[in-house]
Amino acid sequence: MSRRFLQFPAGFLFIRPIRTRTRSIPGRRLLSLQTTTSDPCRQFKDRHQESARRNKAVRCGTDQSPVSKSFRFTASIHSMSSQPVPGAAAAAPKASQTGASGAEASCSTTVGDKTAAAPSAPEPEPKLPPLSAAEYREYNRLAEMMTYFHNHFKQTWNMMYTAAGNNRRPANMSLRQFIDTGLTFVRQLTMHHNIEEELLYPQLAVRMDEFRNQDGKKGGSKPNRKQSELIRQHRLIHEGMDRFEDYLTECRRGQLDFDMATLKTKMDDWNDVLWLHLDAEVETLKAENMRKYWTLSEIRRLQI
Incomplete structure (x- = not known):
């Protein structure tokens, strides 16, 4: 390298020569350039292979990139919130044999099914405040009235059923009076049920719901599934x-x-349902149950 001097009127000016360097290209970059030059589609093939590798890693759970982590977190949330399908465990082997792709089959890890949380127990009904003596009488008014009529029916029924079982009428009662007592019982119970319905x-x-028909009608003269339980008992009693x-x-x-x-046989047919109905109706009308549906003023306005 030679030094050059320029002569100026004020003296000499030294000019530093410009040194040129040969820039070396890294071998990895040079190989990439040579490969790209030799195969123009190589760049796109590499991208496709990289994408396939990344998708496989995401499915297998080995990819640690932020995108794959977010994907696995979202999938786990959906898996935990979904309800288990009956028979899914039995159907899983068939699905893995017939519908699994090559990439899914190559995954070495298997995610187990998340068991659904047990359903929570129903909340208990809130405890109602105690009633005063006057309030209890108002709420229990229908039950007391029904008990009065039902006790009369029970007394007559017990008298006739006991006589039929012992094969002997009560003392000082003729056969005609005994039969008339049974017919009077039928008329009074029929009128009682008609007033109720x-x-x-x-x-x-x-x-x-205990007093309601599902079809909104009176329930007909025969027992059916659309009737409430108390009305269905009425129909069975009357049969x-x-x-x-x-x-x-x-x-x-x-x-x-x-x-x-023969009389006892005719009474045995509906003895059980009669007593079941007489007791169930009173229990339904008691103050403890009525106060769940009605206010005190509403109970007072019920007409009977």
């Missing part, structure tokens, strides 16, 4: 009571000879 039940059915009444009527007219064993 025409007047009392429609008022209570506004809020209480047995009709046979009981027919037998006593024929004996009263002299068409059949009266027999205590």
Whole structure:
């Protein structure tokens, strides 16, 4: 390298020569340039292979990139919130054999099914404040009235059922009086049920399912599934009571000879449902149950 001097009137000026360097290219970059030059599609092939590798790593759970972590976190949230499907465990092997792709089959880790949390127990009903003596009488008014009528029916029924079982009428009661007692029982119980279904039940059915028919009608004359339980019991009672009444009527007219064993058979048909109904109706109308549906002023306005 030679030094050059320029002569100026004020003296000499030294000019530093410009040194040129040969810039070396790294071998990895040079190899990449040579590969790209030799194969123009190589760059796109590399990107495709890198994308396939990344997708496989995400499915297998080995990729640690932020995107794959977010994907796995979202998938785990959906897995935890989903409800287990019955038979899914049995169907899983079939699905893995028939529908698994090559990339899924190469994954070495398997994510187990998350068990759904057990359903929480229903919350208990809030405890109502205690009633005063006057409030209790108001709420229990219908139950007391129903108990009065039902005790009368139970007394008559017990008298006749005991006589039929012992094959002997009560003392100082003729056969005619005994038969008339049974027919009077039928008429009074029929009238009692008619008043309930025409007047009392429609008022209570506004809020209480025990007195409501599912079809919104009166329920018909035969028992069916659309009737409430108390109305269905009415129908079952009247089916047995009709046979009981027919037998006593024929004996009263002299068409059949009266027999205590036959009378007991006619009473056994509906003895259980009669007593079940008489007790269940009173329990439904007691103050502890009525106060759940009605206020004190509403109970006072019920007409009966």
